[in-house]
Amino acid sequence: MFSNITLIEYFGCFGEAASAGRIDAEQVYIGQLAGLYEALNAGTTTSIDHAHHTWSDETPWAGLNASIDSGARVFWSYAFHEVANYSIEQQLVNYRDIVNAAPQTDTAVELGIAFDSFDNGSVGPETIASIIDLAKEVNVSVLTTHSGGGVYGNDNSSTTLQSLGMLNTSIPVVFSHALYVTLRDTTLLQSTNQYVSITPESEMGFGLGRPTSNMIIDQATLGVNTHAFQSSDMVTQARQAPRSNPTSVVQAFLLATRNGGLALRRPDLGVLSVGAEADVVVWDGTSTSLLGWLDPVAAIILHYNVGDVEHVLVDGKFVKRNHKLVVGDYGSVNSRFLEASKRIQEDWRQIPRPALDQCTSAGAPIVHPDQVDVTVGDGTGYGQLHV
Numbered sequence: 136m137f138s139n140i141t142l143i144e145y146f147g148c149f150g151e152a153a154s155a156g157r158i159d160a161e162q163v164y165i166g167q168l169a170g171l172y173e174a175l176n177a178g179t180t181t182s183i184d185h186a187h188h189t190w191s192d193e194t195p196w197a198g199l200n201a202s203i204d205s206g207a208r209v210f211w212s213y214a215f216h217e218v219a220n221y222s223i224e225q226q227l228v229n230y231r232d233i234v235n236a237a238p239q240t241d242t243a244v245e246l247g248i249a250f251d252s253f254d255n256g257s258v259g260p261e262t263i264a265s266i267i268d269l270a271k272e273v274n275v276s277v278l279t280t281h282s283g284g285g286v287y288g289n290d291n292s293s294t295t296l297q298s299l300g301m302l303n304t305s306i307p308v309v310f311s312h313a314l315y316v317t318l319r320d321t322t323l324l325q326s327t328n329q330y331v332s333i334t335p336e337s338e339m340g341f342g343l344g345r346p347t348s349n350m351i352i353d354q355a356t357l358g359v360n361t362h363a364f365q366s367s368d369m370v371t372q373a374r375q376a377p378r379s380n381p382t383s384v385v386q387a388f389l390l391a392t393r394n395g396g397l398a399l400r401r402p403d404l405g406v407l408s409v410g411a412e413a414d415v416v417v418w419d420g421t422s423t424s425l426l427g428w429l430d431p432v433a434a435i436i437l438h439y440n441v442g443d444v445e446h447v448l449v450d451g452k453f454v455k456r457n458h459k460l461v462v463g464d465y466g467s468v469n470s471r472f473l474e475a476s477k478r479i480q481e482d483w484r485q486i487p488r489p490a491l492d493q494c495t496s497a498g499a500p501i502v503h504p505d506q507v508d509v510t511v512g513d514g515t516g517y518g519q520l521h522v
């Protein structure tokens with residue numbers, strides 16, 4: 136639907152605050168499940184979910200249940216955020232209920248926390264402190280935050296987290312994007328061994344710019360943004376690296392595999408070795424795109440497509456075998472997903488585009504990019520728009 140949506144319009148119409156109260160537990164459950172199957176099918180075994188579907192007492196459970204049911208390894212990170220009709224106080228109670236019930240015990244799912252307002256925003260210092268205290272008390276498996284900086288305003292940076300006493304503990308902290316990471320942020324990330332997650336497809340597609348994040352490639356891993364806009368396939372993210380950075384295909388491969396494990400302080404993830412978790416991807420070297428391969432890493436990074444993923448195991452269990460997901464009744468998931476997504480698409484079409492301010496919250500002016508048309512004539516090249 137989103138072929139003509141800028142990120143700023145997305146936030147206003149469809150982002151986590153705008154979606155509160157519009158997406159029900161069934162839609163969250165089946166969207167999460169189908170989305171994780173999409174990732175497993177592509178060979179993505181582990182993800183940190185910045186789970187911002189925390190809009191009521193039910194929707195977080197729906198997303199967590201789907202993560203558990205998917206068979207994927209998910210660091211499901213409950214987002215605390217200011218949304219309509221569900222206060223952060225209520226979210227804190229809900230999270231404690233989930234922690235106490237611990238439905239993820241003995242599965243490949245672990246609990247984390249996601250929070251974007253470390254730079255205060257409107258939440259105030261007490262709320263920030265209560266979230267930090269909770270993370271430490273529960274000893275969450277990961278803490279994650281969107282870190283933009285520059286024209287995007289709030290940095291949620293390593294410098295901020297250090298000042299709050301949350302950077303240099305045993306809890307891994309993952310900073311998404313870190314587009315404007317500073318020298319001080321960089322040295323702090325290195326000295327405390329924390330990671331940023333770069334999402335090349337969305338950062339380039341949205342024109343977010345990456346003024347400095349290439350400077351922190353040694354403390355980086357790869358991610359995908361909201362997959363309303365692009366693939367959720369990690370190799371497609373890694374493929375951007377060899378050309379846009381001075382990195383080799385081997386480094387691109389490590390960004391998508393081993394560094395993801397290291398970002399979680401889990402040296403047993405993203406590697407094949409004795410004692411590691413048995414998360415395994417097997418590519419079919421006789422496929423049309425890989426046929427004739429010599430260097431397997433170069434073949435995957437430069438030539439692979441998702442159809443080449445032959446087997447996927449998570450935690451020693453097959454989730455894809457002989458090119459097919461082996462996840463129970465995928466047909467019924469498929470029809471539930473189509474029903475749920477149709478309702479969301481119809482609802483989303485009713486939402487008017489927001490009136491844009493002159494400036495971002497950081498004070499940068501908002502300008503409208505030129506539109507170009509590949510075919511000659513009036514309004515010819517865009518085709519039908521769906522939202």
Ligand SMILES: *[C@@H]1O[C@H](CO)[C@@H](O)[C@H](O)[C@H]1NC(C)=O
Nearest residue numbers: 139140141144488506517520
């Ligand atoms: C895309 O959306 C913008 C509104 O955000 C609108 O001004 C523009 O005309 C749209 N482009 C096309 C080709 O319809």
Ligand SMILES: *[C@@H]1O[C@H](CO)[C@@H](O)[C@H](O)[C@H]1NC(C)=O
Nearest residue numbers: 153154155156157218219220
């Ligand atoms: C919040 O609750 C009020 C009162 O029940 C309701 O009118 C409003 O639509 C709700 N807002 C959202 C975003 O769910």
Ligand SMILES: *[C@@H]1O[C@H](CO)[C@@H](O)[C@H](O)[C@H]1NC(C)=O
Nearest residue numbers: 160164193194196197200238
């Ligand atoms: C989630 O699963 C639990 C069982 O672990 C069940 O009691 C609960 O109803 C489910 N909630 C949702 C919203 O799916």
Ligand SMILES: *[C@@H]1O[C@H](CO)[C@@H](O)[C@H](O)[C@H]1NC(C)=O
Nearest residue numbers: 253254255259260295298299
């Ligand atoms: C948050 O606000 C408090 C005062 O309300 C201030 O002391 C603190 O420096 C602020 N923190 C950040 C990270 O801006």
Ligand SMILES: *[C@@H]1O[C@H](CO)[C@@H](O)[C@H](O)[C@H]1NC(C)=O
Nearest residue numbers: 271273274275276305306400
């Ligand atoms: C938190 O959990 C990690 C990993 O399970 C463990 O290494 C660490 O010692 C724990 N920290 C505390 C304070 O319990």
Ligand SMILES: *[C@@H]1O[C@H](CO)[C@@H](O)[C@H](O)[C@H]1NC(C)=O
Nearest residue numbers: 251252256281283284287289
């Ligand atoms: C940091 O947190 C704010 C909320 O305070 C959020 O709106 C923003 O998106 C985050 N910053 C960036 C630039 O990612």
Ligand SMILES: *[C@@H]1O[C@H](CO)[C@@H](O)[C@H](O)[C@H]1NC(C)=O
Nearest residue numbers: 297302303304322323326327
């Ligand atoms: C992090 O903590 C260790 C001790 O646990 C200390 O030696 C180190 O200087 C701290 N680093 C930073 C950047 O705070």
